Amino acid sequence: MAANIGTGRAVSSTFAPLRIWLLLPGWLSIGFFLLIPVLLMLVYSFLTKEFRGGVIWEPTLAAYDQFFFDRGLFGDDPRRIEWKYISIFWRSIWQAGGATLLCLIIGFPTAFFIATRPDRTKVIWLLLVTVPYWVNLLIRTVSMKFLIRDNGPMNDFLQYIGLINEPLQLINTNIAVQIGLFYSYLPFMVLPIFAAVERYNFTLSEAASDLYADKWTILRRIVIPVVSPGIFAGCILVFVPSLGAFLAPDLLGGAKSFMIGSLIEEQFKGNIGNWPFGAASSMILLSLVLVALFFYARAQSQGERA
């Protein structure tokens, strides 16, 4: 370890004078592809909507007003709190949370299993986790739809072995969406936890065992706290893309109710064409994610200090 760090320092000092220039491409691409588009959306969210898509360059809070206040069907009722969009956000958060939990329940033991295999077989298991992801997400989601539909192979099989009499009605339900999201993002949970467990020093478990800790206590008090950065990273990597996903809700959930992703999509390329409102919804979503990440980062740094 020490030798490694030593070489690392030597290398970094060689390149130190160049550091700014070496970072420049990274900063430029983040600035150009991330910051400028986000700033553009921020500006758009405060502009006036043009009929049938587009914006008029007059500043207004109308988009945010529409998000938080209900003025009735004709826009002239006394204003009340608008629950429509909050419930869409709440539903998406709930869905993404369910998918994250499902990923964690399946992903943690999987990662643990893989990390404790001998090096030779470890590679094969890792490969098996990633193989399905060589296929395009759309294709995988459509295949999942074929698999779980009322007269699809899964229901046929379950009926054949006599486990159920009527087909399970999964398609067009929230459960189907969560299965789809779970299937889409499972490796994002497995891989960070795997990396954390692989670094875990198993003599710690042995020491705890010598001190009469049972297996459950070892898992709860020793293993999970040590690998928790991997668990948190996995949860974020699954939760954040699930929040904005619209493929799984559209194809598996039947698109009957908007999710955050489809609500925003509808404002830009769908029937409604209200760009400032789409931009405002994106900004509100972005703020929510940032606040969540802020609390996560704070919890992490406090954990390190303790």
Add this chain to the structure above:
Amino acid sequence: MALKYLVSGAAALTLFAGQAMADGKLSIYHWFEYIPDELLAKFEAETGIEVTMDTYDSNEAMLAALKAGKMGSYDVAVPGDYMVEIMIGEGMLDTFDSSELSNFGNIEDQWVDVSFDLGRSHSIPYQWGSTSFSVNRDVYAGDINTTSILFDPPAELSGKINVLDSQGEVIALASLHLGIPQCSNDRDQLKALDDLLQSAKSHWASFGSDVAKDVLVSGDAAVGMIWNGFSSKAREEGANIEYSFPNEGYVVWMDNVVLLKDAPNRDSAIAFMDFLLEPENIAAVTNYAQYTAGVKGVSEYLEPALAVMPENNPRDGAGAGAFVAVCDEATQTVYDQIWTRLRS
């Protein structure tokens, strides 16, 4: 995509044949699954023009993409009737003179002076058809000649209905169901429309346009709001479905090839429009998409089955067909509210 190979294949063929090459390019913005690849290859072989095509799945998505900066990159697009009117209003279409198209006279008389483009100076007919719904006859044997099947369905069909993700057509059909005019600004009528869609929603399983055929074939849905030609394709793929022409009426639409403003290859676009007014060529589209052309003299090129297809022949006693109307901003804002309430 298969088209790409076909296109390059056709280009290679012309090259080997030693014909004049690179007479120009043509960039098409078109609906999905709406033109046979062979027809594009034929156009390329005849004219030496190199074709590229992008697709969209709703009029609104096309409008949004063009407004978001794609104007100037396409030569032609294929909007529906009401969208032609909107695009003319937005100043997005170029004009042509009827003398520029040698086949202009082939347009059927009833489709020359259309309300959305009087005298046809921006658009030519592509295909027309209807929007209604189809019912799986294995699931339901009763009367399907009413829009109640969609908006107030019998118990057997409740929860097994797919609806097109198309605000204009859904609200038009709902207005026909209630017997109220489209684009009404009467508050009681708009409230009734909102109430109807809110109560109908509990009977609906899913929204989707590109999946409209698939859900009927697979049996995921027992009722599907759908375009007539798409429904006949579903029937041919094995779904035991019947297309309804309801008593209350149904939606009629016409898709049109329009000349876009700032088209990079205006001459190619005119050549393509002229090509599509040739009966044999537009008949190939009809044979593929199974709608109806708006051009004279196509019948001899059509597959005989199309003429007797039940989806193309409204029954006696069916309600009238109606185009989707273009509303003013105030009414459209209420429609948008109703639509969002329906989907949240």
